[in-house]
Structure formats: structure tokens, C-alpha cells
Amino acid sequence: MLERVCRILEYDKMKVQLINHASSSLGKQKVEQLTPSFDFEEIQHGQNSTYEGTKVLRLRGQAPLGGIRDIRASVKRAKIGGMLNELELLDIASTIYGSRRFKSFIESLMEDEVELAILPELVNDIVPLTDLEREIKQSIDENGEVLDSASPTLRSIRQTIRSHESSVRSKLESITRSSSGRKMLSDAIITIRNERYVIPVKQEYRGHFGGMVHDQSASGATLFIEPNAVVQINNQLREARMKEKQEINRILQALTSVVAESSEELLTVVSIMTEVDFIFAKAHYSNEINGTQPKLNEDGYIQMTKARHPLIPKEEIVPIDVEIGKDYSSLVITGPNTGGKTVTLKTVGLLTLMVQSGLQIPCEEGSDAAVFQQIFADIGDEQSIEQSLSTFSSHMTNIVDILERVDFQSLVLFDELGAGTDPTEGAALAISILDFVYKVGAKVIATTHYSELKGYAYNRDGVMNASVEFNVETLRPTYRLLIGVPGRSNAFAISKRLGLRDDIIEEAKSHITADTNKVENMIASLEDSRKKAEQEMEQSELLRKEAERIHRDLEREFGKLEQEKQKILQVAEEKAEQSLKKAKDEAEEIISHLRDIQKNNPNIKDHELIEAKKRLEEAKPNLVNKNSKDKQKKVISKNQKLLPGDEVKVISFDQKGHIVEQVNEKEFFVQLGMMKMKVKKDDLLYIDRPKQVEKNPLATVRGKESHVSTELDLRGERFEDAMLQVERYLDDAVLAGYHQVSIIHGKGTGALRKGVQELLKKHRNVNETRMGSAGEGGSGITVVTLK
Structure with a gap:
């Protein structure tokens, strides 16, 4: 059954595209043997390996895979005592060199702290047989001639x-x-x-x-x-x-004897490099089709955004959005011929097979894909002359087989369900078949022409209508899939567009039942509403972009005004400074003159001179300087009620911080970086209040009262994100007053552990570190003593 489904969904044609990206005959054989898996962990591992391949290509552009040969037959012959010829030995040396070079390539990535798991584990088992490689190359030249040496x-x-x-x-x-x-x-x-x-x-x-x-x-x-x-x-x-x-x-x-001695290592190298070539073939193919890694689930939930059939040229394909398995488990697609119904079925089916083969799929990031235990498809004309079966009989034979095997972990694809027989009976059969599959719990997508099935989804829970859009004006399908909207019968509209007489069309309409007319009118109303909503959404988007443009322009103009204002203030300050300097010079001159007078008149005291100088200083002009805005803010915010969490500025230190708690009406504890100090209210300048403080004025921010765990778990985090988390966590732990904390980094490849320990050695708040004991988690945890 799976082989037939793969043929119907053109899985083998997809493999032809994939095989072109294999670098060796080994990789090509691996692709030829590729079949979908039904084991969730195996599929997840395949997806992760493809992701690592794409990551390496993104960072390095390519991977060194040259020189790998299929040497299995030669190695086995050497193992049983046969003698290898010069070319066979050269292939063995070439394979050793290629595997050794790839291993060095992956090790260099690990040294650069690139996060990889599967590829390093694979190359770890490669034994670099450099002695054997050297012996062969010293004995045989590149043309296969044995050297004098x-x-x-x-x-x-x-x-x-x-x-x-x-x-x-x-x-x-x-x-x-x-x-x-x-x-x-x-x-x-x-x-x-x-x-x-x-x-x-x-x-x-x-x-x-x-x-x-x-x-x-x-x-x-x-x-x-x-x-x-x-x-x-x-x-x-x-x-x-x-x-x-x-x-x-x-x-x-x-030389053959040495090969025989290393036969197990050589066969391991071949096996590993076959898998490596396969991984990078998948990665290159993903780049070709703009593939992404979907989120996997075992719940039968499919949500593919901008999904594209990989066998249809990019310039011709119209991406579709498909969803099934959450609010509904059955999707009934209606619409005209050549409108894209069958392509939709094949897209969902083929992409599901690709996912279960460890391949990325041509969809937008964040798409969801389900892992099914069985995939069934009844698509295309299966008429068999040899078996004297009609189209209907052939389809029904296949459907009977499907219904005997289907279960709740199945995906079923029906194309033109019930077609090929009397419309009334065919529609009734289609409804019964869909009901049966729905009750079993399988996920089903079916296409149909029958108008009776358009109302099917409205009368049953868990079933959703869909249609492929048709443009009556151009008489051509748009190939867009519309979820939630059944397809209209466009026969009358198309006939009128092609010039059929109005009286004939009206006569034909009179033969349509009232119920059918009601359904058609309802569908027409839905289509009109959808188009209107799309137009309004486009207009709203245009208005939003225009508003953003205006906002950017205003910000730019405001910035220019602020710059001009600062320039004017700076010029004014410079002039005022000059005036002040002149006034001070004159004051000094006056004081000097007064001292001369004092010498001649002893009755004038020193404190009188000082008071005179003070009065001169008080008479200086009130200048606008760089602190004037802060002073104005201070005056403005004198009556501002300060709360824990408020962002403030300590004027005497010219430092920003936030209030931790209120001591009394005139004093507050303020956190300035690593320092917590008591500050008088008059020395505080209110800046801003976070939203969480507005919602909960009693909440404090980042103090002993905030909850900081004594453990930080970094497992599963990216290296760069983990380092930032450690930095923030150590600051929070110090503020919380902790003496000792634990950082869980896991064992893994050791790259994350090494990075964490390097950071801790240099951190200003770390006194000492140690690995966790056996009861604490061993080498997967680092215990940190804080200063």
C-alpha cells in the first residue's frame, strides 16, 4: 500500500531531485533506498540532522565531501584474502583522506563553538587511518602506477x-x-x-x-x-x-594485508560517510526548494503556511495555506476542474511523506506537520482494461482496501470521492464514506464536485468546507485554497460570460431546486464578504504603512528641531559663560580694590569683604546649562509619588537606577548597578515607571523580594543565548543576596560547559567554582560561590 501511495504522490520523482545533490555513489544509493519512516524519534532525528546540514552550509557555504568512494567490495575481498589492484587501493586511500578531512572540518566548527550534536557524534567514530593512507600514496601514484619508492x-x-x-x-x-x-x-x-x-x-x-x-x-x-x-x-x-x-x-x-587488518574501521568510515553525504544531500535539496524544518506532532495536526509542491516550477506554483487536525479532522474541497484541488491533495500528501523521510519542506517557518502511522491516497484515474474495471469500480476497490486498514493515526486523501457513477448515489456514498473515516478518527481531505457535499460540513462537527478560487471575469482558476468557503458552481456565470442567451440561462435556473439556489446564494454571499474583507484589509494595510511613514517623518523633524534647540542653547550658554567670567573678573577687581581700602581703613573687617563677594556671586545671571532640563524635571516631579520599581536618577551621583523600597517619607533604598544605597527624596529625579509597577504598585523590581531561583537550567539553549542568561542570572543572584548558586549546563559535547566555565572565571562577582558532586549532577552542573 505504501509503495502505491508513494507512486501516486510522486515521491519517487521527488527522490530524483534529491539524488542530484548526493556527492558520492554511496549517498546516491542511500537516497534510492529512502522510504518514509513511521517512528517519531527516528523522524525527529532525521529532521534534526537535516537542520544541522543546512546550518553548516549557511555558516561555511559547503562541506568537504570529495574523495569518498564505495570501497565495501574491495575491503571485503581483502578480508577474505584476495589481492587488491592499484586503483582499488587508491580508492581506499582517497576515502580515508576524505573522511579525515571531513572530521577535521567538523572539529573546527566545534572549536568555533558552533552548536552541533549529530554530526560531531558521527565523526567521533571515524578512525583516521593515516598510516595506511600514507603507505598507499607512497607506493602508488595518482595514475595507478606503482612507484619505484x-x-x-x-x-x-x-x-x-x-x-x-x-x-x-x-x-x-x-x-x-x-x-x-x-x-x-x-x-x-x-x-x-x-x-x-x-x-x-x-x-x-x-x-x-x-x-x-x-x-x-x-x-x-x-x-x-x-x-x-x-x-x-x-x-x-x-x-x-x-x-x-x-x-x-x-x-x-x-598493502592488501594492511587493508584487511583495518577492514572494520574502513567499513565504519564508509557507513558514516554514507550518512554524512545523505545529510548534506538533504540540506542542499532544502536550500533548492527553500525548505524549512516543521514542528512535529503525533496528534494529527497539520498547519502548512505557504506550502508549495516541490515538483512544480517556482514561477508557476501558487502557495497554499492548509490546516487540519485541531478544530476539524475532515476537509472537503470543492471547485472547478483544473482549479488545483488535486494539486492540494498531492501537496499535503507529498510534504507529509517528505517530513517522515527526514526532509525539510517548502513552507513558511513555524509550520506544523503530523507523523502518521498510515497514509492512504485515492487519486487519479485507476481504470484497468486488463481487469475489466470501470473508473468507479477501480476507485471503489481501492477505497474498500483503505477502509479496512484506516485507523485514528491515518491520513486519508480522496480525489473526486464518489465520482464515476450516478450523482445522487455517488454523493450519498461519499457522505457515508466520509462519516465512517471521521468516526474512526483519521484525518481526511477529500475533493468533490457534488453540491450535496457543500452543505455536508455545515451539518457536522469536525468537518470544514474549502474551495479553490475561480475568477469568472478571466474564466481561469487562481489556484488559491480558501478554507471555510465551499466552492460555487460557476456554470451559469461562465455560460453567460461566453455569450449564451439570457433566456436559456434563466430557463436553466428555473430547473434548479430552491434548496440548491439557497446554497448557491449563501456561497455567493460568503465570497462577496470575503472579497470585501480582503479589500478592507488591504486598505487598512496601506493606511497603516502611511501612518508609519508620517510617524517616521515627524520623528525625523522632531530630531532636527531638538538638534537646533541644543545648538541655540549651547551658543547662549557660551555667551552667558563669557558674561559670567567677565562679571567674576570685575568682582575680583572690586575685592582687590576693597582690600586696598581696608589697608588704609582698618575698621573694615574680613567678614564684611567676604559678604560683599558673596553678594556679587549671587548677582550672577541665571544661565541655562546642560543640567537645566534635569532641574526643571526635578521641580516638575517634586510632587511625584515615588514607588518601588520607579526608574530614577540620583542627582548627586549623576547615575540612573531604580527604587528598591521606601524607608520613610523622605528616604528610599535605590539600586545603582551593583550598589544599593539609601538616598534622600530631594536627591532623586523621577524618570519613568514600568508597566508592571503601574499595575501592581506594591511589587518591587529586582531586589531581595523578587523571586530568583538558586539554579539556572541552560539545557537546550543556544550557546550565545546561554551566555547572556548566565550574565543576567549572576547579577540577579547577587542582588538577591545569594552566597551560592548552581548552573545546569548538561554533559553533551562539552561546548556549553566550557563556555560557562570560561565566563565564570572572568566574572567580577564570582569568588570560586567547582563541578557538581555525584549527588548534585556531576559534570553536568557547576556550583558557583558568589562574592
Whole structure:
């Protein structure tokens, strides 16, 4: 049944797209074997692995997966004693290198504190067989030739071979270069026949050189002769080459033995890199289809926003919003042919299969997907000539099979339910089938043409109408799915649009029953209301954007005015400062003059001079300075009732803080950063009051009276968010007066624990830290003593 459903929903066509993103034959085989899973944990793990793949691609652009080969057959043959050839050994070395490079790549990500769980766990089991890789590469070059450096014996044998080859060529070249020799040769060249060096001799001179004939030309005019002068050297050369072959075989056998010793590690590497290639194939495919990871559930709840069928080109597809499984478990879709009903069914079905295969789906972020134990589909024309079954019979045979298997953990997709027979009987059957599936508890989406099913959802709880929109003006479907609105019959409207006479249309309308007319009018009213609501929403959106633009413009103008105001005040202050300085200078001059007078008149006392200077200072102008706004605020807020939690400014310290509690009518405890101090009311400037203080004036903010736990649990948090939480928590704990707190970071890969402990070492309020004891949580918890 699953195989048939996958074929109907074009699951295999989706896999063809996916397989193009596999980097190796191993990954391609994994994709070919891919089938949907029905185990929730396995599906969740598959989704998480795909997410990690997309995360790595987002951060690094790509993952190094080159060099991986399917070496399983070679390793197994080595294990049972067979000898591997040069190319097989090179594939093994290449696979070792590729796996080692990928492991280093993941380790570098972990060093950069990228949060990963599945990929590090996978590569942890890769044994980097660097010695075997080095031995192979030192023995065989990239073209598959065994190198001289593979063994001293091979180097010596090849030196002998080169020496013999040089001797043979030297002797034969002396023949080809001599004037007598050239006239007896067909061509002045040295060639090889039967692995022996020969020269091309004309037929009539065959006895001149002696030796052995190894070949002749097609015409018989030329004989390829090995002269007597080089027979012995050729024999020595052939013997050396046999020794070379024997030594090469010995080297290959030795390398094969090392491969056999590491066979288990190599097969593990292949298995891991197959999974890794599969993960990144899924990640690349997700990027291609703009996929997202859905939230999984086992409650049968589907909520797919802007869902797109991955096999339809992006420029042609119209995204749909589909929801089922919460307020209703049955969705009945009506609408015209070619309007997109079947595409909706296939989209929901295929995306569900993709989710249960660990693939991300082309939807908006935050979409929900259900994990079903069974998925059934009856879509398309299943007419079978061989079995002499009509379309109706074929569909009904399939439906009977579905109804025997369906349960509350199933998703059922019916296309044109009840079609292919008498409309009245077909509609009745469709309603009965939908009722049966609903009672079983399965989630069902069905498409239909029957008008009787349009009223079906209105009479039953847990059933919802839907339709695909049709534009009567253009006579074309829009392919939009409208939840909650049944489809209209557009036959009369389309006929009128195409020019059918009005009297014929009116006559046809008279044959429609009153109930049918009532339903059609109701649907028309719903459509008009929906369109009106959409238009009003668009107008509201335009007004909102216009209001935002005006608000931004006003803020910008206000900012300019404030800047101009500050400039004017600054100029005024500078002028006033100059005037004040001038007045002080004049005052000093007056005091100096008074002292001169005092010398001449002893009756004038010092305190009289000081009082005179004080009066001069009091006579200085009242200037507007940078603190003038604070003073005005202070005057304005003198009668302001201060409450715990209010944001205030301590004027004498020029520091902002918040009130912790009231001591008496004239004094308050104020929190300034890490310091809590008693401040007089006259030294406080009211700034703002948080909403929670307005709602509950008795509530205090961040003091001993606020609830701060003695434990902070960071498990499941992202690294950056966790570090911010630790910072805030330590401040709250100090304010709460705690001496000791615990931070739970879990064991995991150790990245979070390492980050927390590094932060604690540098934190100003931490006295010392220790790992938790066995009873406290062990290495998954850090106990912190605060200063």
C-alpha cells in the first residue's frame, strides 16, 4: 500500500531531485533506498540532522565531501584474502583522506563553538587511518602506477630494466643510423613486438641480420625482426620485467594485508560517510526548494503556511495555506476542474511523506506537520482494461482496501470521492464514506464536485468546507485554497460570460431546486464578504504603512528641531559663560580694590569683604546649562509619588537606577548597578515607571523580594543565548543576596560547559567554582560561590 501511495504522490520523482545533490555513489544509493519512516524519534532525528546540514552550509557555504568512494567490495575481498589492484587501493586511500578531512572540518566548527550534536557524534567514530593512507600514496601514484619508492627491491629491478633498455636501444640505433642499415629497413625506427625490441626490415633482407621474426606488415613487405645482437639483452630485459611484476604483486599483497587488518574501521568510515553525504544531500535539496524544518506532532495536526509542491516550477506554483487536525479532522474541497484541488491533495500528501523521510519542506517557518502511522491516497484515474474495471469500480476497490486498514493515526486523501457513477448515489456514498473515516478518527481531505457535499460540513462537527478560487471575469482558476468557503458552481456565470442567451440561462435556473439556489446564494454571499474583507484589509494595510511613514517623518523633524534647540542653547550658554567670567573678573577687581581700602581703613573687617563677594556671586545671571532640563524635571516631579520599581536618577551621583523600597517619607533604598544605597527624596529625579509597577504598585523590581531561583537550567539553549542568561542570572543572584548558586549546563559535547566555565572565571562577582558532586549532577552542573 505504501509503495502505491508513494507512486501516486510522486515521491519517487521527488527522490530524483534529491539524488542530484548526493556527492558520492554511496549517498546516491542511500537516497534510492529512502522510504518514509513511521517512528517519531527516528523522524525527529532525521529532521534534526537535516537542520544541522543546512546550518553548516549557511555558516561555511559547503562541506568537504570529495574523495569518498564505495570501497565495501574491495575491503571485503581483502578480508577474505584476495589481492587488491592499484586503483582499488587508491580508492581506499582517497576515502580515508576524505573522511579525515571531513572530521577535521567538523572539529573546527566545534572549536568555533558552533552548536552541533549529530554530526560531531558521527565523526567521533571515524578512525583516521593515516598510516595506511600514507603507505598507499607512497607506493602508488595518482595514475595507478606503482612507484619505484614502494620498495628498495623494486627500485633496483627498475634500474636494471632501464639499463637493459638503454643497451638494446643503443645497439638497434647503431643499425638504423648506418647507411647500409637504412637501405635495408622499411623505416628507421625501433618498435616493440611481443614485449621485445625489434626493427622493421624489408622482406628481401630478412637473412642479413639473423635473429627472430616476431611480426610482419599486412602486405608482407616488412618483417619485424629481433637481430641476434640484441637477443640476449632482450632476454635479460624480459627476465627483469618478470621480476618487476612479481615485486609489484608482493607490494600490492602487503598493502592488501594492511587493508584487511583495518577492514572494520574502513567499513565504519564508509557507513558514516554514507550518512554524512545523505545529510548534506538533504540540506542542499532544502536550500533548492527553500525548505524549512516543521514542528512535529503525533496528534494529527497539520498547519502548512505557504506550502508549495516541490515538483512544480517556482514561477508557476501558487502557495497554499492548509490546516487540519485541531478544530476539524475532515476537509472537503470543492471547485472547478483544473482549479488545483488535486494539486492540494498531492501537496499535503507529498510534504507529509517528505517530513517522515527526514526532509525539510517548502513552507513558511513555524509550520506544523503530523507523523502518521498510515497514509492512504485515492487519486487519479485507476481504470484497468486488463481487469475489466470501470473508473468507479477501480476507485471503489481501492477505497474498500483503505477502509479496512484506516485507523485514528491515518491520513486519508480522496480525489473526486464518489465520482464515476450516478450523482445522487455517488454523493450519498461519499457522505457515508466520509462519516465512517471521521468516526474512526483519521484525518481526511477529500475533493468533490457534488453540491450535496457543500452543505455536508455545515451539518457536522469536525468537518470544514474549502474551495479553490475561480475568477469568472478571466474564466481561469487562481489556484488559491480558501478554507471555510465551499466552492460555487460557476456554470451559469461562465455560460453567460461566453455569450449564451439570457433566456436559456434563466430557463436553466428555473430547473434548479430552491434548496440548491439557497446554497448557491449563501456561497455567493460568503465570497462577496470575503472579497470585501480582503479589500478592507488591504486598505487598512496601506493606511497603516502611511501612518508609519508620517510617524517616521515627524520623528525625523522632531530630531532636527531638538538638534537646533541644543545648538541655540549651547551658543547662549557660551555667551552667558563669557558674561559670567567677565562679571567674576570685575568682582575680583572690586575685592582687590576693597582690600586696598581696608589697608588704609582698618575698621573694615574680613567678614564684611567676604559678604560683599558673596553678594556679587549671587548677582550672577541665571544661565541655562546642560543640567537645566534635569532641574526643571526635578521641580516638575517634586510632587511625584515615588514607588518601588520607579526608574530614577540620583542627582548627586549623576547615575540612573531604580527604587528598591521606601524607608520613610523622605528616604528610599535605590539600586545603582551593583550598589544599593539609601538616598534622600530631594536627591532623586523621577524618570519613568514600568508597566508592571503601574499595575501592581506594591511589587518591587529586582531586589531581595523578587523571586530568583538558586539554579539556572541552560539545557537546550543556544550557546550565545546561554551566555547572556548566565550574565543576567549572576547579577540577579547577587542582588538577591545569594552566597551560592548552581548552573545546569548538561554533559553533551562539552561546548556549553566550557563556555560557562570560561565566563565564570572572568566574572567580577564570582569568588570560586567547582563541578557538581555525584549527588548534585556531576559534570553536568557547576556550583558557583558568589562574592
